[in-house]
Amino acid sequence: MSLKIDKINQIDGGGTNPKTNLFEQPIWELTLENGEQRLLGKDKVEEYLSKGYDNTVHQFKRWSITSTSGAELYLWAIVFSDKSHDMCVTTRFLEKLYQGHVRRDEEKYRKHEKELEEKMISKPVNPVLFSDRKTLTTEEERKQLDEFREKVKEDLDTQTTRGML
Secondary structure, three states, X not given: OOOOEEEEEEEOOOEEOOOOOOEEOOEEEEEEOOOOEEEEOHHHHHHHHHXXXXXXXXXXXXXXXXXXXXXXXXXXXXXXXXXXXXXXXXXXXXXXXXXXXXXXXXXXXXHHHHHHHHHHHHOOOOOOOOOOOOOOOOHHHHHHHHHHXXXXXXXXXXXXXXXXX
């Protein structure tokens, strides 16, 4: 849901929560900027609002206000766990939902990046596979290896002449 939210519709009759496949009342239908519609349950709305406000949401509720001319306006009352609150119009409510979703995605990616970093730190890097150097042995080590190879060859020749192989 990285797309902006154009509209929210609270379905008071309820519906099936897409994550839990359980009936939930009420449920919220979001219309995204590309026309796609998504259903959210109470837990997801609270999660996104909490991340959008950077404060844990205890409860939220939609209030309907009808003007004397008959126009209807929705206000959203949001109560936080620390007992502070916010009253906002629908556009601000949708913006906070969007911000919360974006922040949740960022946290998810940060978590994956951190896991990858920990994985790379916990495993030593094999210098043979991941080195820019063309040779990993020093001249002194190279001489020792050559001497050892010659000794092994001599031992093999001696064993072959004795018939041990």
